[in-house]
Amino acid sequence: MPAFLARAPAAPRDYAACSGCSLCLLVCPMWRGSHDPRLTPEALAKGLQSGATVRELAGPIEACSLCGACDPVCPERIDLSGLVLELRLRLANSSPPQTPQPAVMADLSARLQQAAGAAPAAGVVARSAPVLLPGPDLRADAALLARVQALLGLALFDDDGVDIALALELGVEIPQQRLHGFIDSLRGHTIVAADGLLLRQLRRWLPGSQRMGLGPALSTRAAVRSNLAASDLYVIEPRAFHGDYERMVGYYDRLQRETGCSLSLDLQRIAIPAASSGLAQKLGLAAGDDVQAKWMLKGRTPARIVVEGLADLAAFERVCDLPVVHLAELGEDPQMMQKFRHAFG
Amino acid sequence: MGRFGGYYSPLIATRTLLLKIPPVEPGTVGPCPVAPDALQGIKRQQTNPARWNGAGWQDFVAALRDAGVELAEGAAARGVYATDAGGTAYGMPHGVVIARSAGQISLLLKAAQTHRVPVTVRGGGLTTEGESVAFGGVLLDMSGMSRVLHIDAAALTVRTESGIYWHSLAEELRRENLDYLSAPLNLTSSVGGTLGVGGIDVNSARLGCSADQALSLQVVTPTGEIVECSDVENPELFQRVILGYGQFGIITEATLRVRPYTPLSMHYYYYSSLRTAIEDLQMLDRNDASDYSGILTIMDCAVNLLVAFDSDEREEAFQANWKSQLRGYGEFGFALCMAGHYALRPWKLREALYLLQRKREVFPEFRRPEYMREGKMHDRTVVFSRAVWKHWGSRQMVIPDLATSADKFIEAVERGNAVCRRFFAHYTLYCVGIKLRPDHRPHYEMSCVPPDAQGWAYGCEFEPMIEGGVYSRDHFQAFKNAIYDIGVDIGASYYRFGGMMKGYIRRVFGDALVDRHLAMKRRADPAMILNRDVIF
Numbered sequence: 001m002p003a004f005l006a007r008a009p010a011a012p013r014d015y016a017a018c019s020g021c022s023l024c025l026l027v028c029p030m031w032r033g034s035h036d037p038r039l040t041p042e043a044l045a046k047g048l049q050s051g052a053t054v055r056e057l058a059g060p061i062e063a064c065s066l067c068g069a070c071d072p073v074c075p076e077r078i079d080l081s082g083l084v085l086e087l088r089l090r091l092a093n094s095s096p097p098q099t100p101q102p103a104v105m106a107d108l109s110a111r112l113q114q115a116a117g118a119a120p121a122a123g124v125v126a127r128s129a130p131v132l133l134p135g136p137d138l139r140a141d142a143a144l145l146a147r148v149q150a151l152l153g154l155a156l157f158d159d160d161g162v163d164i165a166l167a168l169e170l171g172v173e174i175p176q177q178r179l180h181g182f183i184d185s186l187r188g189h190t191i192v193a194a195d196g197l198l199l200r201q202l203r204r205w206l207p208g209s210q211r212m213g214l215g216p217a218l219s220t221r222a223a224v225r226s227n228l229a230a231s232d233l234y235v236i237e238p239r240a241f242h243g244d245y246e247r248m249v250g251y252y253d254r255l256q257r258e259t260g261c262s263l264s265l266d267l268q269r270i271a272i273p274a275a276s277s278g279l280a281q282k283l284g285l286a287a288g289d290d291v292q293a294k295w296m297l298k299g300r301t302p303a304r305i306v307v308e309g310l311a312d313l314a315a316f317e318r319v320c321d322l323p324v325v326h327l328a329e330l331g332e333d334p335q336m337m338q339k340f341r342h343a344f345g
Numbered sequence: 346m347g348r349f350g351g352y353y354s355p356l357i358a359t360r361t362l363l364l365k366i367p368p369v370e371p372g373t374v375g376p377c378p379v380a381p382d383a384l385q386g387i388k389r390q391q392t393n394p395a396r397w398n399g400a401g402w403q404d405f406v407a408a409l410r411d412a413g414v415e416l417a418e419g420a421a422a423r424g425v426y427a428t429d430a431g432g433t434a435y436g437m438p439h440g441v442v443i444a445r446s447a448g449q450i451s452l453l454l455k456a457a458q459t460h461r462v463p464v465t466v467r468g469g470g471l472t473t474e475g476e477s478v479a480f481g482g483v484l485l486d487m488s489g490m491s492r493v494l495h496i497d498a499a500a501l502t503v504r505t506e507s508g509i510y511w512h513s514l515a516e517e518l519r520r521e522n523l524d525y526l527s528a529p530l531n532l533t534s535s536v537g538g539t540l541g542v543g544g545i546d547v548n549s550a551r552l553g554c555s556a557d558q559a560l561s562l563q564v565v566t567p568t569g570e571i572v573e574c575s576d577v578e579n580p581e582l583f584q585r586v587i588l589g590y591g592q593f594g595i596i597t598e599a600t601l602r603v604r605p606y607t608p609l610s611m612h613y614y615y616y617s618s619l620r621t622a623i624e625d626l627q628m629l630d631r632n633d634a635s636d637y638s639g640i641l642t643i644m645d646c647a648v649n650l651l652v653a654f655d656s657d658e659r660e661e662a663f664q665a666n667w668k669s670q671l672r673g674y675g676e677f678g679f680a681l682c683m684a685g686h687y688a689l690r691p692w693k694l695r696e697a698l699y700l701l702q703r704k705r706e707v708f709p710e711f712r713r714p715e716y717m718r719e720g721k722m723h724d725r726t727v728v729f730s731r732a733v734w735k736h737w738g739s740r741q742m743v744i745p746d747l748a749t750s751a752d753k754f755i756e757a758v759e760r761g762n763a764v765c766r767r768f769f770a771h772y773t774l775y776c777v778g779i780k781l782r783p784d785h786r787p788h789y790e791m792s793c794v795p796p797d798a799q800g801w802a803y804g805c806e807f808e809p810m811i812e813g814g815v816y817s818r819d820h821f822q823a824f825k826n827a828i829y830d831i832g833v834d835i836g837a838s839y840y841r842f843g844g845m846m847k848g849y850i851r852r853v854f855g856d857a858l859v860d861r862h863l864a865m866k867r868r869a870d871p872a873m874i875l876n877r878d879v880i881f
Contacts, residue, residue, distance in 0.1 A: 019740045020430060022469060025488075025730070026512055033493050035508075036443055038417070043425050050424025057421050075734035087841035253715040265517055266726045268532075268731070269715050299520025 015083055017076040018045035022337030024070035024080060028269060029276035033291045039063050040322040041070040052106045054090045061087045062280060066169060066197055067273040068242030072249075081200075081242075088171030088279070095244070102283050108172050111163050116178035128188045130305045131157040135195035136164065137310040138214075144310075148214070151221050154192060159185055165198040169282055179205075194309075196239020203243060210271045215308035215327060216251055223331035230260030233302035237309040238271040245268070261306070262298055273295050274307070275315040293319045306330065356505045384697030393434050393845065394878035397463050397481030405460035412452040418484070426467065426484045428692055429788060431686035431742040433818055434475025434845060438465065444508055445489050447563060447571045447597040454595070454875070455569035459485065463877045466591050469510060473744050474844030476590070476879045477538075478673045487537055490597060493517040502560060503573035503603050507596040512726065526558040530729040531803075537596040538639040543588055543779075543793050543840060544863025547639040547651060547725075550630040550778030554794075556587045557782050567870035571597075576784070585865065587785075588792035590843050592862075593869050593874040608721035609637065611711075617682065619762060623755050623776065625671050626650055631799055634667040635709040636660070637725075640776040643703050646696060646871025647679070647763050648774075653725075699771060709735050736771060736777040739811040743821045743848040745828035745846075746806045749837040751778075754803040761807045761832045767811035769822040776805045790860050791854050795838040804840060829853075843879040850880065 022042055030039040037043060039060050047057050054061070063083060070080040092105070097268050115325045132154040139160070149156065161182050167174045168338050183205045191206075193199040194214040202211050215237050218224050227235065233337040234255070241248045248270050262330035264272050274293040293315040305324045307313045369764065405601035409416050417420055417423070418440045428435050442453055459463045463482030470477050474541050487508030498521050505514055513526060517526055527546035529539060540562070544555025552558070561575035562584050572594075574583040585593040616622035622640055631651065638652035650673050654660035662805040674682060687697040710732035717724050747757040758776060765772040778801045781794060793800050807828055825846060832853050842850055851859050866881050867873070 017740070019432065019734075020428070020470060021734045021738055022510075023734060026510060026532055035489050037425060037486050037488050038422055038443075043421070046425040046427065047421040052419075052421035056419055073731070075731065142627055169589050234707050249715050265493075267512070267519060268727050298517075298628065343475050 009196075013076055013078050015045040015048045015078060017050065017078055018042065019076060021075060023073045027069040027266065027270040027315065029065055029273055029292050030060065030278070031070070031297065032061075033276070033289060041084075044083065045078065045080070054087055055089065055094055055178040055221075056239060058091055061085075061091050063274060063278040065276040065278055067238040067271075067276065068196070068200065068268045069238060069273070072245035073268055073270060080141065082155050085168055085171075086262060088169075089173065090171075092171035093173070101232060102285070104209060104283060105138075105170055105172055108163060108166055108170065112167060112172065112175055112178050115139050115163060116181070117174035128190075128191065130190040131161050131186070132156050133157055133160040133191060133193040133195065133198065135193070135198070136159065138194045144326060144328055147331070148218065151223060151328055151331045152192060152217055157186075157189070161195075161198055164201075165195045168197055170279065171205055193240075195236075196237050196241070196243060196309075200243030213237060213244075213248075213308070216248070217241065218308070218327045218331070219255055221331055225255075226261065226328060227330035228255075228259040228261045228306065229303070231263065231297050231303035232259075232261040233296070233300060233305045234259075234261045235264040235274055235296070235307040236271040237307075237312070238273040240308075241271045262300070262302065273312075275309070277311075288315075290315055290319045347659075365833075368408065380516040390685075393436060393475055393478075393538060394480050396436065397439075397877075399439060399481060399870055401460045401462065406440065407460045408456040408460065409453065410712040411680040412456060414442060414449055414452050414456075416442055423484070426470070426486070426747055429467075429470050429472045430473060430742055431473030431475065431506075432739075432745065433473075434478045434819055435482035435516060436475065436478040438479035439481055441484045441486060443489035444485055444487045444597075446701070447565050450485065450565045450595055450597060451569040451571055453483065453485065453569075454565060454567060457874045458870075458872045459480065460567055461872045463874050464593055466537075466876055468508060468538030471529075471531060471532040471534055471538070472841070472844065473742055474841050474846050476841075476844040476876070478844075480878065482877075483596070487535060487595075494598065494840075496521055496523065496603075498523060501603050501605075502600055504593055504598060504600045505536060507535065507540070507562075507599050508533065509536050511536060511539065512538075512730075515724075518603055519606060521602045522606050526555075526602055527552045528555050528606055528726065529757050530726055530733065532726060534555075536599055536601070540596055540599060541589060545779060545840075547637040547653070547779050550635065550638050550780055550801060551636055553780045553782055556788070557744040557785055558602045559599045560602060562586060562596050563593035566594045566874045567875040575600075576779060584787040584790075584867075587788045588794070590880050592866050592880050593671060595875070602823075608718065609614070609655065609725055610660050610720065610721050611880065612652045613676065614650040614652065614671050615676065615679035616650060616673045617646065617679075619645050619648055619687070619758055620755050621672050622650050623675075623758060625673065625802075626776065626778065627751055627754070627801075628670065629667060630780075632667065634663050638778065640774065642774040643700055644765070644772055645774070647683070647700055647704075658846070692798065707732060707874050737808060737810070739813070741811055741821075742808070743818075743825055744806045744808045744826040746804055746840045747832050747837045748779075748798075748802055748840060749832075749835065750795055750796055750798040751803055751835065753835050754805070757803075757831060757835060757837055758805045760835075761828050762825045762829070763808065764824065765807050768820070768827070771810040771812065773808045773810065774805055774823045775808065776803065778803050791839050791858055793842075794838040795836070797836065802838075802875060806840075847878070847880060 024041040028040050044057055044060050064084045066081055068081045084337045131283055134145055149186045159182060164174055164182055170191060183344060190210040191210055192214060196213060199213055252263055266272055272292055275294055276292050297320055305316050306327055308327050313324050313326055353861050406416060422441045423438055427437055444450055465476040466481035466485045466487060468487050490506035490508035491513055492506045496503050509529035510533050514525060527548050529544050540556045540559050546559055550573055564572050564574055567573060572579055572582060586596060626638055626640055630633050635652045636655045636659055639651050642648045711728060716728050747761055749757045780801055781798060863881055
């Protein structure tokens, strides 16, 4: 495992430390889409500093896509996306709830309670074996999932924490028993997670563990890397990237030097999220917009777009006619084809 | 007559009479109550202006509503603007308008004139003296107007809305392999705000201040007219709005000169003498020996002269002709010098340790591999700005400055440095030259450019390191006063003479000039509502 997986994150600071530099605003997809300074991490921090209530700040709390771009640029090291997660929880529990709780939130609460009461599933993965947490999007695409597994040689983990990741995002309380059961089941494993938000939290919950995002896991494979071309636009999954920024920015810098591909980074070396969705989009209450994907392509003429996340794949397919492929689709080596013949039809 | 804040106070009137302080009409600059040669070194309190009393606010809100101008009055929206980057001036607007168009701003200003409601304009909010803090009235946030309207790659110009941050503009220009000419080394300075005050980059000694790159502007006047201006179209308005500290109109669009993007070859030279470093800086500027030059220090112990180039040809010419004339050391040579210096002065161990710690923290920021390609630095503003906010920024910042002609600069910096030593344990000095445009002399009137500067003006910022320390406002103010007194003494100007420092305006510019500008302001802004208390 590369050494960049071992360092602990710097201690985050509170919103009170915000000096109003606005660096977070520059990278914020909420801001880029609205040009409304009230829809920024800075507005949240400054609002809290001046005594605004969680309900008064519902706009930015709900609009945030949790891409985490604001975290690495904050010179005061404020855990801004952590702040949003906390405020979402408080907002959902405020009375009366700010957002009408649709069925998905109620169902999720019930599922979490159920999982908390259930006995841990009998593991099929050997203790300490590397495991893959594919997340809902990848799990829904059986062929691609098989290809990922073949490339990485990883077993699927039975409990991939989909309910926990969704609860974090929606501001649904996670029963302690459920959370601890999940964390305990992962102890000792090397983890590859497709869900960047879950990966970010696993850094905190399992500080000594070895973890990596799906993008770096795949792009370190020679079968994948060798198929990246200088004419490709490589779209980084932003949550995993920003959650481990100091190491990831170095990793992708090397990737770019070695392959020549262009990266979906802005001038601050922050990953622009192609598919940016706030709470309303997650809950299906509003349609997402493609402002970010369009911005990423402005003035660029790649021959192909290579994405790490399936949500980004859909976003680019909506806004351009260029070929868009998932990173795993680059790695069709003969050995994999042999082993996972069924997945390739 | 002692009318303050809309009510009559016999007590204040009596005290005013006894102290012989003439009453000051809101929205004007009164005579300084402290003589230039009095109270040297003694703390003199400068304060925020009185909060606007809110008279007629509801009628104004109704007028805005009728005009279709959205106004936010909630605590969360207003709280964002409680202070500026300085963090020492606190105020709260009655309401906030996010700028969306020149037409909307025109409606706002017309209503504000009618109802006599103050309008404070904010770009990046990077002022330090409360200039972008609203002490009541409306806060107009220009960042809502952040679109790039047109890039003409052939003519090397860009038309942009003025609320855009220079960094956002750079992001758009880069897609065309272009860059702006010069902008503050701060990602969140806004174009409009910068054009209103000057803007200094490390290439200003060659390309001038940021405001000088503006070719034309769209301005909404204080009475709500939307006017295009340039050196040839409405030149008087252009002269007053550029470097006008927001007194004569709101810049809503700007056409700027741009250039092809280039990465930089950076060279650093280290000095232990401010004087020697400044002499070398000015020698480079006079001889057009580099594309970028500036001085950044750790107190007066480690003085770093930064020299950089856009092209290999310019770098080679520097190496051949000028490098040997510089008296600074390379990093290793300077480290040896410092080791010798502190070995002979063991009582200065703490200072030596501080320098080492600072070097360890700050230097890697300027050499991050993701910004370096083949030995050249890309995106210098990102590198510098992130380093500045990370290692110099804090919730409170005071950055008094002195702007002088070339020949007075060394004295100004040395005297300012002595003041810094007296007030703070650690501090930084940032010095750059600014090439002046002779045809823009009228722009420079009553601005940071000192009237006696020829060819180049030089600016030095004196920035104490707060480092989590707690200082009283009085301490900060006494420090700023001590720096600004030097300016009065030697005939300098200042970049930050508005807001809390406006008490120095008459002393440094003289009554005749200030009164002439005040008369122009009264004609342009009859109700004196635009950026009240920043200058007037």
